[in-house]
Amino acid sequence: MNFPGEQPPGVQAPTAETEGFRLNHTMLRVKDPEKALAFYTRVFGMQVLRRLDFEEMQFSLYFLARPEPGENVPEDTAERTVWTFSQRGVLELTHNWGTEAQDDFAYHDGNTEPQGFGHICFSVPDLEATVAWFDANDVTFVKRPDQGKLKDVAFVKDVDGYWIEVVQADRLGHLGD
Template sequence: MASTTDTKNYKFNHSMIRVKDPKESVKFYEFLGMKLLKKLEFPEAKFDLYFLGYDSPTAVSGGKNIWDREGLIELTHNHGTESDPNYTINNGNVEPFRGFGHTCISVDNIQAACKRIEDAGYRFQKKLTDGRMRHIAFALDPDGYWVEIVGQKALEETEAVETTDLETYRMNHTMIRVKDAEKSLKFYQEVLGMTLLRTNANEKGGFNLYFLGYSDVPAPGQGTADREGLLELTWNYGTEKNEAFSYHDGNKGPQGFGHICVSVDSLDAACARLESLNVSWKKRLTDGRMKNVAFVLDPDGYWVEIVQNEQFTGEDNF
């Protein structure tokens, strides 16, 4: 394994959410065009992990090794929850447990894509025709997590199109709410090496959106809808001034969202670099039984998993 690390080699690999019934959840995400790429079973600990992502010949990460990808979703299933009538998921959007907001897919023809989802019987938090923002929709997965749907083309361009091609879809971004935008941007840029790609300031609404990723800044006039593996930070003005204010990290009860994950070129060197930057650790490599993963905490206490990209070692750590 390399003794040095370069953040230019890092990738925003996946976002983890807990699910009640993996059969229903896998079915939903496969309906959105994703493919089950890997399943990890831990019978002694009574949980399974399902990794899904876009894998068509035109997908950005299509055909790559699992940890050499961006834009994956990891579903965590704790055995028995599917038959427990009292088990519920925190989707991150209900007070007082807000924090994680949504995942987002970008599609070719948004009107046709939304109609296909609705015709299949899946529910929506927001349809295209709801509210003032007619260019985005939010579907609900089987656990009530919000999945934003955005178009890769102008809304007017796809208005009369009745077909949609799943092979063009992207797992575009994951959104989390942050208390202090300055602290969070510093962490994700200076510590984890991401690039700020786009800022949407909504002064009338009292919030800003920041889109970051491990990629080049788009050219003027070029959007980010064709990308995958981006992180959206949502900052509501004034939260940083309230000492008592905090967001729910998804890992305290009630649970739901678990973490985001960055894959790196050298796990040992990357963790040594993070140590030198005085990060807050949830789990160092040497902690516990799993010596192949580490977890750092961002300024809001969200967990960020660090794993080895097998492209640099030729070996799968899992």
């Protein structure tokens, strides 16, 4: 692939030292891992690739992804850990032990003041079918695809209030025109 990337101001050419770098995962802190895992595995069809517990520091990490059909995920836990950290598009859910028992505990979702983190995004093959699936599973919408100025883009919330953008890629070619 020879595409050098778009070149807005500030872009610098990659150096040889960055060869092989890739974005592996993004992390969200979750209050209750059982509820968060139920949401991401049921509603988005993700699988837990690896769970890592850190007893001394009292937190757990759950690495989720959607392996491609026929992709060989190693059974051996050490091999699977290495494999997990070499993938693209992994979601890490971090649970600090005890938060699930605190009624008034919540993480900042990044979309209320002061704004910061915005959202993660899933691409789906059929946006209308996905919206119907969300409705059937009582998923909370921030924005439906037919609302607002940006059509064909939905935003939903997970159980911790984080926003998730949902798009059908072949409906977005017109963006930026």
